[in-house]
Amino acid sequence: MYKPSKRIVIAVLALGLAGFAFGVWVLLNPASIFVQPWRAVRAEAPVKGVLLGPYPVEEDFADLKKRGVTTIISLLEPNVPYEKVLLERERALAERHGMTVKNFPMGSILGQKFGEHYSTNSRAAAEAALSAEGVAYIHCYLGLHRARNVQRYLAEHAQVQAQTYATTGAGASGADMEAEDRATRLFGEDRFEESLAALSGVKDKGPRMLRLEGWSLYRLHRNDEAYVAFSRALALSPGDKDARIGMAYSDLARKRLEQAQQDFLDLRRLYPTDGMVLQGLGNAYFRQGRWKDAEAVFVETLRHDPGNGEVKDMLERVRRFMAPDATPAGA
Secondary structure, three states: OOOOOHHHHHHHHHHHHHHHHHHHHHHOOOOOOOOHHHOOOOEEOOOOOEEEEOOOOHHHHHHHHHOOEEEEEEOOOOOOHHHHHHHHHHHHHHHHOOOEEEEOOOEEEOOEEEOOOHHHHHHHHHHHHHHOOOEEEEEOOOOOHHHHHHHHHHHHHHHHHHHHHHHHOOOOOHHHHHHHHHHHHHHHOOOHHHHHHHHOOOOOOOHHHHHHHHHHHHHOOOHHHHHHHHHHHHHHOOOOHHHHHHHHHHHHHOOOHHHHHHHHHHHHHHOOOOHHHHHHHHHHHHHOOOHHHHHHHHHHHHHHOOOOHHHHHHHHHHHHHHOOOOOOOOO
């Protein structure tokens, strides 16, 4: 009877372990070239303010933030080892970018659902997305079966919503929604004047449109007008995080430094790891010549967002001013 040599046995085991390690690596890197062909493309959901797609890797978070995402609805199943790792990874990335992750586990293998709460969590995920402040991003691993199951619940909501609008005449018109979509796209291309022009024909702007208008005005250094737009958004949606951040940055730009400082301190108590909040507070301290306070906040910002080049530059400037032979600011 043939008996393989020890060398052959070791080689087979080594190949098996290498194959297993490679498989684990592929599962933990859902944007790799080995998985990319099967990943869904990020897309709008049937209702406004909700996006659907695949697992967001680190490079995706900047784009999600640009599109106004504040809440990530994760359908990953933490009882599956590699999805547990991915869930922990996205929680850390979301915290760094000032986003919240809500997990509604929906177990699925090759599109076949398993687990007791698949349907319940599918509906709960849709409801969480609809009630989120700002834009919500719903994802599973590839953005296919589980995300599409939630999409069906969202489609049901959109149908009921459309019937309500047809009966009562409430809600934004199709033209207003198209104007908002166009303004959002133009803002993303840094075409702020054109973004404002796209919104100019909308008579009754909601909080999301007013925030978009406010940030366009802020980028154009029309800071008094930006403050008014953010204030109107906050009046319609009390506690709106993005509107409050916009008002604080408008105060900073208008040289209302003590007010801006207080605005950002209040926001930091609510959102202690948000990069925009921390950076704004650091800038408020910097503009007042409070170098040690500015240094501490910029160091804290980089702890949460180590790739922020703008904050790195500001930290270097602060440390130059703190040097014994530094020329005072404004001298």
